[in-house]
Ligand code: SF4
């Protein structure tokens with residue numbers, strides 16, 4: 001059926017209605033970005049442990065070949081976006097506000113773009129077992145492409161621990177400016193749905209809800225058309241409101257239940273995946289292709305020609321900007337992601353990664369920034385918060401150094417959505433305080449952990465010293481006794497002395 | 512691993528600012544103010560001007576003394592609004608120094624001493640009004656019937672200057688009690704309501720504002736429209752006004768039904784005194800009212816109850832200022848105890864539990 005909203009929607013609290021400015025790029029069909037002269041492929045483009053490199057400098061690789069393998073339970077492998085030569089494995093600025101150097105594989109494309117012959121497409125993927133699908137998704141290096149970058153296979157394996165019933169596909173794209181998911185749904189609805197249904201199979205769920213905000217009517221129509229043959233799939237129109245795409249709030253809108261604090265949507269039997277992730281799953285199973293490229297929106301008032309681009313992972317962002325005609329004017333702010341939750345970029349040298357959904361170059365006028373004023377207790381932030389928090393109070397405590405008080409007020413329940421900052425008439429950077437406080441807490445925990453470790457080590461050490469002393473004392477006593485015994489023996493039999501250091505070696509002393 | 516670094520998003524913002532908020536409140540007050548100024552003529556205009564100007568001067572002076580930058584804070588519109596609101600609660604023909612002293616009390620004592628905008632516990636305009644009422648009971652309770660600008664009885668420009676800035680006994684000649692004041696005095700003398708209301712304005716007159724009273728007390732209809740405009744513009748929510756007027760009306764109805772001869776009916780309560788002004792413009796003052804919805808409902812209901820109690824059983828016929836200040840004092844407590852429920856947690860702050868429905872496979 002896959003037709004109109006058959007399901008009742010539930011209201012979420014709070015939220016804001018930012019000007020979506022999607023019209024800048026929504027009309028631009030996805031275009032393939034030409035291969036740049038050099039690719040910088042970070043070993044960590046996901047949440048979890050960084051991948052372990054399998055290639056060395058000078059090695060020739062084929063497109064789709066695995067460059068680094070996943071390490072540990074939560075990790076993801078990395079593959080070659082094209083054929084070429086490995087120039088090295090070393091430090092390169094990260095796709096992160098700090099611009100710190102991270103381990104990165106540099107690949108010089110050879111221009112042939114030759115696929116590896118090791119691809120292993122499946123002709124009838126629906127005949128595969130659930131485990132097999134999840135394994136192939138893991139091998140393809142697929143991570144949450146809405147920006148969370150959590151390894152998708154781990155989420156597909158949730159069926160082992162939870163009784164799941166629904167797969168929700170997040171096509172809300174509630175961040176202003178971004179249009180990559182919108183375009184993907186308009187242009188590849190059939191492929192997306194194949195991916196979605198494969199994920200549903202891996203999860204063992206019978207119900208699929210594809211949720212799309214009402215500001216994307218064409219995407220809704222395309223998906224509805226494509227979903228007609230599949231009774232288990234419903235396309236759901238969502239009210240346009242930020243942060244509708246927040247996993248917990250999306251699920252609440254659809255099933256009317258809040259995800260328990262510190263819990264997962266799986267606690268309620270629901271798993272959420274992103275549209276682009278579904279597309280990647282389709283490619284991985286039907287074509288055997290790993291995740292080596294993604295669709296990104298390059299937009300903002302400072303970009304000459306905003307576009308939606310199909311980007312090889314590892315492409316320096318400057319290459320994207322050049323392809324879009326460069327800057328119309330000097331941007332006041334370069335952002336990775338949307339304007340609400342996106343992160344400022346340190347430079348345009350950094351590479352596109354699996355989680356990059358947008359590159360924004362904003363003019364000073366667009367960001368509506370203004371001088372910070374005192375809080376007037378207007379409660380706009382309280383009304384805007386989708387999590388029922390009182391941002392003004394949390395911020396006041398953090399400002400006064402009362403980190404613990406802010407935690408009591410719910411700091412850790414804050415999803416950093418930015419609605420409060422957005423609405424504040426005094427332009428107080430509330431989220432900034434919250435991020436800062438969360439960072440401090442994490443640092444504190446780490447140092448506590450370290451202190452605990454140090455204490456533990458010190459205690460262990462003094463215990464060992466004690467043991468050594470004890471052992472020495474005992475050995476001494478023993479030796480004395482032995483000496484006496486020996487003396488007696490010597491006296492008695494005048495026999496040869498024997499080795500006496502054995503007890504010391506047995507006392508279990510290690511450096 | 513990269514350390515999490517704080518960065519200040521979002522990179523887009525609603526078109527809001529303090530001055531926009533204050534500006535909209537002023538805009539909402541404008542029709543009622545203009546009409547009242549028209550009704551009470553030149554003396555009212557002089558007093559209004561004096562009060563507002565004094566408020567601005569005191570604000571600028573305090574900011575300079577406190578070493579803050581004067582421009583951004585003066586332009587935020589908050590001092591203008593405070594002076595304006597204060598002027599609306601004064602008897603329209605009161606002498607100039609009432610406005611001046613009032614502005615000092617409001618801005619310096621009521622606001623800047625607490626640390627400036629956003630820091631004050633009490634509504635500054637109400638601090639000033641209450642202090643004036645206690646210190647100058649005569650000047651603060653001498654009301655006159657409206658004499659519209661350019662009407663036959665209206666004092667001319669020069670006479671008006673004399674009323675506001677000079678010594679004049681003209682006020683006594685035209686003074687008349689406010690509706691509630693009159694009813695209270697009559698009831699106090701043992702006269703029943705039926706007889707007492709013979710000499711007071713009809714409800715219709717109260718609605719339109721053609722009754723004696725302070726500037727902001729008189730035109731309930733225009734104030735109501737202004738208030739609705741603020742709700743529409745999302746500067747305030749409906750919770751405080753509705754809770755306040757609702758509890759006031761409810762109490763008035765109950766007592767009126769029990770004993771119609773001694774208790775004034777709900778409509779008179781709602782339309783006279785500063786009930787409407789208080790409900791939409793004073794109790795809803797952002798700084799001094801609670802931030803959560805439940806807190807606002809409680810706050811509003813509390814104000815309504817106190818207004819009724821003070822009007823009915825205490826010494827002052829109009830109780831809005833006292834009621835609001837009493838509830839202002841409760842705001843920190845209300846904010847502490849009535850917080851919104853956090854997402855994914857129950858009211859006690861424990862994580863929600865769906866254990867019964869959750870199957871561990
Ligand atoms: S929105 Fe800003 S000014 Fe208003 S209460 Fe919150 S922090 Fe204060």
Ligand code: SF4
Pocket residue numbers: 384385386387388389391413414415416417418419420421430431434
């Ligand atoms: S950033 Fe945190 S406090 Fe602010 S609105 Fe979002 S969830 Fe609420």
